[in-house]
Amino acid sequence: MLVYTIAEVRQKVREWKKAGLTIGLVPTMGALHDGHKSLITKSVSKCDKTIVSVFVNPIQFCAGEDLDKYPRTLNADNELCEQNGVDIVFAPSAKEMYGDDYTISHDYLTYVIPPSSYVNKLCGKSRIGHFDGVCTVVNKLFNIAEPDYAFFGEKDRQQLIVLQKMVKDLNIPLQIIPCPTVREESGLALSSRNKYLSAEDKENALALSKILFHIKDCYNNGVTDIKSLSAVADIYLNESHALEYLDFRDSDDLTEKQVADNKTIVFIALKIGDVRLIDNLALKD
């Protein structure tokens, strides 16, 4: 069922709660692919009812980012959801979410702000305010859908860790279920932004997963020195890649690792032309 208003979602949620049913929420920005599908499948199997939100959240895009050209495919998204047992597809307008006279501004809107030590690194370093927008909209979606479980992909692992911290810090009464990154056979992590890639770009995009898996191999063969592990990147990077970061961080609080261990996540971001791609991998099997 495609629903555009908060009131309609609330009404259904109240009915379901009254009947003692559990609710799963899968927050998305639409342009659904097999990565999202794996989250949806997990929610549908774990929960009595599943809500998928499809909302390209303006307040998490920074100046100069791809808000306007971000892919919007609501009909296809809705179809995918219906075929996979979703009960509600919630696709609100920006006006429905932020009000009549909404302005994207800390002057006029209450924000949920994650701790700076979690967001002043990795993607947060270049995407100033991005995680403020993510936490705020996800907090709103939690309050609207009142889920027992919320499903997020490990593909956006900094986002996942920041949201887990929000849930803990604000005592939000739900559990976040992390879901493994889905990859093409080539290793490329699925992402809605892959649609921006030409065939040649896509070939070059394989560098991300190749670097990560090669580093993991080295770690499993006993290499724990960060400098040595980082050097792997040189094998795969060429002039088509602009590396933004290759970072080794703790899986709980994103502090920097001096030596790789079983709690280490390797994060990578790079640009191919105008397209910014990210990926990450846990070193522990």
Next chain:
Amino acid sequence: MLVYTIAEVRQKVREWKKAGLTIGLVPTMGALHDGHKSLITKSVSKCDKTIVSVFVNPIQFCAGEDLDKYPRTLNADNELCEQNGVDIVFAPSAKEMYGDDYTISHDYLTYVIPPSSYVNKLCGKSRIGHFDGVCTVVNKLFNIAEPDYAFFGEKDRQQLIVLQKMVKDLNIPLQIIPCPTVREESGLALSSRNKYLSAEDKENALALSKILFHIKDCYNNGVTDIKSLSAVADIYLNESHALEYLDFRDSDDLTEKQVADNKTIVFIALKIGDVRLIDNLALKD
């Protein structure tokens, strides 16, 4: 029932929700007086179950404020609650609310931040970060108690308006019930901080309510000019008073009034010695 842990509150809340009962929450910092009692009475009469939280929230006190000497009277508070039909008195430690290694810092804690246009005036102007701490702790309490209704006094009206804005902006599924200020026969608004006042201070403290009620009289007699209305203060202020502000503001969004009208609230704050007192009054009857 006096309860110290979040887990115990949650357990009771789950039971009550399952039974279809409504829940009222009265967040306090303790040192309960007849003002709080009026909130409690309202909640008990409106809701099936009432939770009163008693928590002197460290993150809403600014540097140099009275966190350490703020009155703590948990036994008396608990007794007042029991006598008035409260089901749970929730009195957590700072550690229970903010974690083992809690540090009051935006570096390590997720905050709920109200819009700057609501807090860069009145009390927020001198109490930097105060309303960040208020919104954050109240948001946590909402997530812990999951109330249908939350009761706040009009005595702290900027706080009330900021929290109403938070509920609206973040789509929090509850209703805030504003409760009228309770006053001594003299007109003095009840406040836990009145305990700091000497007999002489208390006499001087009457200036706040006298100014507000006199201004309201003038308004009811047709005076709408802010300058003329403000001049009333001179009648009551003496060398014992340090006026912090006397402001005429909109009851919805706290914007400044150029001309008094039926949506105007008059706000006053002044210091008598070390004690800072606030009061406010709606001009409309």
